[in-house]
Amino acid sequence: MIEPILYIVFGVLTTIINVIVFFMLDKIGVAYQFNNVIAFVASVVFAFYTNKVYVFKSTSWASDVWQKEAITFFGARLGSFAVDMGLMLALVGIVGVSAVVAKIITNVVVIVLNYILSKIIFK
Numbered sequence: 001m002i003e004p005i006l007y008i009v010f011g012v013l014t015t016i017i018n019v020i021v022f023f024m025l026d027k028i029g030v031a032y033q034f035n036n037v038i039a040f041v042a043s044v045v046f047a048f049y050t051n052k053v054y055v056f057k058s059t060s061w062a063s064d065v066w067q068k069e070a071i072t073f074f075g076a077r078l079g080s081f082a083v084d085m086g087l088m089l090a091l092v093g094i095v096g097v098s099a100v101v102a103k104i105i106t107n108v109v110v111i112v113l114n115y116i117l118s119k120i121i122f123k
Contacts, residue, residue, distance in 0.1 A: 003055060007115055010050040018043035040081075048073045056122030069121055076117040080110050 022039040026032060048070055052058045058069065084106045091102035 004115070006055045007051070007118070010047065010055060011111065011114075013050070014043045014047040017046050044074060044077050047077070051118050052122055056118060058122040072121045073118070076121060077114065080113050080117070083113060084110050 018039045021042045022032075022035045025035040025038060030038075051073070052066070052069060058065075060066065087106040087109060088099070088102050091097040091105060092099050097105070
């Protein structure tokens with residue numbers, strides 16, 4: 001029962017890191033597109049480590065194990081980002097839902113999807 005709670009706690013921290021990195025880079029005048037990429041990478045690196053160590057307790061740091069986990073994790077996060085974008089486009093552009101409501105809906109879907117994928121990756 002503690003695993004989903006830890007996932008949520010570290011997910012919130014991941015989001016905070018994403019926002020802080022984005023705003024810090026924005027403050028020094030870096031283009032927002034670049035900021036978003038750097039913030040995404042920084043937050044996914046943090047999420048990988050915390051999911052591996054604290055949430056799903058994957059203990060092996062053997063090169064072949066953690067590299068496979070990392071590649072799969074990053075791929076899964078890129079995939080869930082694509083799902084996020086696709087749902088946003090469909091909900092806003094086709095269904096006519098407001099962008100804010102669409103973002104809330106897609107976030108719920110992405111959080112659940114990321115949890116399931118992470119559970120598989122760190123088994």
